[in-house]
Amino acid sequence: MSLIIDCHGHYTTAPKALEDWRNQQIAGIQDPAKMPKAADLKISDDDLRHSIETNQLKLMKERGSDITLFSPRASFMAHHIGDFQVSSTWAAICNELCFRVSKLFPDSFVPVAMLPQSPGVDPATCIPELERSVKEYGAVGINLNPDPSGGHWTSPPLNDRHWYPIYEKMVEHNLPAMIHVSTSCNACFHTTGAHYLNADTTAFMQCLNSDLFKDFPTLKFLIPHGGGAVPYHWGRFRGLAQELKKPLLEEHLLNNIFFDTCVYHQPGIDLLNTVIPVKNVLLPLR
């Protein structure tokens, strides 16, 4: 039996109560009297079932895919909002919802966790939520945001030791990371039309311009949105690897970097499948 697994699913259709709670949390940053408790959010199993059955699950059945790796909505992670405590409460809520969906539909959804990242905060602070997601929720991956500032790019590049505490835990649990930014709060970058694609390209080049995968030979990154500009400019990256005295791209990066097929037209998909070895292409539905 073969299974079709969508490696890049987000809970984009969560019940409205989640967004309302988040808006209250954001209001609470300015006015602590307004800050809601996590327990104030009430979403029933029926609400969850409805939001999934009429959306993701319906499309999965129509299109014939079996399993979706399911993480909190990427643009709602918004790590730039508030401090670590704000991100921590928000990540815990979102990860628990994806876990509950996976319990309600155990044959169809497997959780992937977001992290409570916050600009300027040591990524090691994310480890308790990562551990809980793996041990209690059965998460099979994480979403790692290379730019928690939301378009200001104030964190060190992914090849910096800044990120190593996360990588150590990933390796320990054999956990891949999808490298995925969130909403842009920089007016120059449209979130889905520029920031997402730029981040994909940037992350790939940060890996290329380093020996990260010598330090972590089993680390696995999924670069979403078909790798941003990377497959289209594969010749440029091949030349850069040569100029930087790195091994050929296949040896240097393709034991560790994988691409999804989130490219919304046939010529792009064709290019991806022409340029990138099939073992490095994973299949998302959206």
Added chain:
Amino acid sequence: MSLIIDCHGHYTTAPKALEDWRNQQIAGIQDPAKMPKAADLKISDDDLRHSIETNQLKLMKERGSDITLFSPRASFMAHHIGDFQVSSTWAAICNELCFRVSKLFPDSFVPVAMLPQSPGVDPATCIPELERSVKEYGAVGINLNPDPSGGHWTSPPLNDRHWYPIYEKMVEHNLPAMIHVSTSCNACFHTTGAHYLNADTTAFMQCLNSDLFKDFPTLKFLIPHGGGAVPYHWGRFRGLAQELKKPLLEEHLLNNIFFDTCVYHQPGIDLLNTVIPVKNVLLPLR
């Protein structure tokens, strides 16, 4: 007779004296006693001839192209260094050198000007150098840097009125702009492996998410490096135009936006030529 014109040539091979002068100028920002005068830079016509005959012109002859649109080296523009006065002196020197090359090889090189942009400074300050380049040097285009901060993206997007003084002059002189960033001073962005491609994608999306070309119907932008991630993600941009209630991409943008073919492998070139109408693809050699 048909001519093969390379629309994206930079003076990457300028005599070493230019770089030495620039390094002295940068030293002079900290220590004004070290600041060189423009007249301190001595480059003879023979030096210029040698730097061109053994490089660009040799390759043009070998490869059978006729004319190169020739602008100062993009990564050396470095608008983030120093203030407006520093950029102004530097732009004047670099533009004059490209002009001198065009006089020495009038059949082969036509000048394109860089602008003395500086972070946080009104782009209208660039107009005197733009006018001089057009009227005295015969420049047929400009390079416009959408991010003079060098990777911090602190200027407004290209659809903002901030940039309109430049656009008014472009329209007046029927002058296209290549949208080209310079060196990244943000450690997240490798200059040629991330910043260039990200800027191309970003600029396209800024145009998409606006009515800029309603305000300037004859404005012409060349987006270099094959349009960054744009042709590979043409389906994504088609969807974004629809979501943003804009006309179809051809009508909305393709009277005003053009792409070069600076894509260093055949599958990328094939994608570009499949997706983008031939009237919107211009031919650079590098």
